[in-house]
Amino acid sequence: MKIYGLAMSTCTQRALIVLAEKGSEAELVPVDLMKGEHKQPAYLARHPFGVIPVLDDDGFTVYESRAIMRYLDQRLGGAPLTPSDPKARAQMEQWISVEQSYFSPHVLTIIHQRLLGPMRGAQPDEAVVDQAKGEIAKAFDVVGKALAKQEYLAGEAFSLADVSWMPYVQYLFVTGTGDVVTSNDHVNAWWKRVSARPSWKRVAAQAAPPKG
Ligand SMILES: N[C@@H](CCC(=O)N[C@@H](CS)C(=O)NCC(=O)O)C(=O)O
Structure with a gap:
């Protein structure tokens, strides 16, 4: 592959x-x-x-x-990342759609303001960053309520919904806006849980620029 x-x-x-x-x-x-x-x-x-x-x-x-x-x-073999229970599966799909529609576009706005724009010599517009952070906080309020009752987005098992959110949550820290994660207790606890997984550690290590 x-x-x-x-x-x-x-x-x-x-x-x-x-x-x-x-x-x-x-x-x-x-x-x-x-x-x-x-x-x-x-x-x-x-x-x-x-x-x-x-x-x-x-x-x-x-x-x-x-x-x-x-x-x-x-x-691929290995533990399935899609629940077989129809309700858990529907929850998984719901959170993937929420990620795509109401979360990641705002993180992308911040990535453009704080990372990609400056690479081309543009100054970040902090009012735009703040507005995007406000939208992300709203999405986290909703997700946080679900995560108060369960360990992962689709219930008690790690699923594709968690996978779908993780890279953009990480970029909030990369762009210096990680406080929007840490200020939501349930989202923060979830992030600590999922980012401790060996799979994420491998992906994060691959993404890190070589040292020295
Ligand atoms: N909906 C697409 C989005 C892909 C996408 O936007 N990829 C970015 C990198 S994360 C890209 O190729 N950006 C370059 C560009 O837009 O010119 C997906 O989920 O695969």
Whole structure:
């Protein structure tokens, strides 16, 4: 298996966490976003929308990180990351959708303001950051109420819903806005729990720039 992506990319990390949970590996084929490789015809033939990641499983390709994580969960052995109980499964899907619709877009706003913009010489607009943090706090209020009653988003077992949220929660710390996580007790306790998993430690270590 090959994943066209980058270890530091949130969307690539969804696939990498599932692989690590399953005790599997794939060859990570780097795509040079700085050079615009993802907008070149060779890459667009793999992903017509020109973003990462793409999974290639012996010639079968699939793109969109949430589709990839669902595919890997079914395709690979190891503990399932999708509950068999219909209610727990519906909860899992609900939280994946909440992540996609009401959480990650606001983290992306902060990533643009605090990381990507400054790389191009722009100053962060802190009013925009504050507004995004407010929206994230609202989403965390909702998620926190669920996490007050259960260890993981879909109930008592770690699932794809947790996988889906983790990379963007991590980027709140990377962008200096981790206080929005630590100020919500239930979300913070969940983050400590999921980020202590060996799968996450492996993915985070892969994403860290080499020291020295
Ligand atoms: N909905 C897509 C989003 C993919 C995406 O936006 N990937 C980012 C990296 S995390 C990317 O390729 N950015 C480069 C660009 O937008 O030019 C998914 O979940 O896979």
